[in-house]
Amino acid sequence: MIVESGSGAVQWDLKLNSRAESPGPATLSTADHRSAFLIWGEYQVAGNETRSRTPLQKLYLFHPSYTNVLLELRNSTDQIIAFNATLFERSRHACYVLLRGPQPNEEPGLVSLMKRKLKEDVSESRVIWLSQVAVDSEQYVRDRLYRMRFHSRV
DSSP: OEEEEETTHHHHHHHOOOOOTTTEEEEETTTTSOEEEEEEEEEOOOOOOOOOOSSOEEEEEEEETTTTTTEEEEEOOOEEEEEEEEETTTTTEEEEEEEEEEOTSOOOOEEEEEEEEEEHHHHEEEEEEEOOOOOOOOOHHHHHTTOOBOOOOO
């Protein structure tokens, strides 16, 4: 649930299946003084209640400009130990960083650090309409979120 701080109005409310070991959410401040939210989970269409034992956790992007849209980015939580979103090149280059490696209950193994540009993933994302009414085309939504500018809080 995302609540507007000034009024307390609910901006967005959606249930995503999530495992206890899934990475936590992250936020990025945008130039329009809003926040883009990166959330890990598994989105299921209403009425499709069949769930696998170990759901494939995916990364989703939500921006309050589109309260009826959830962008499914292309990464999954497979072997993610740590996750964070940040800005490189102040106020311009939004990215997220993934540390991948063996889970705590596994044998020692390879560890890798990966930085992903948010724009690249937005341009290749899948648009999920949360309501039956699609106001804009999927490409228009991706293009608009691709052009989003970010602002550092510091």
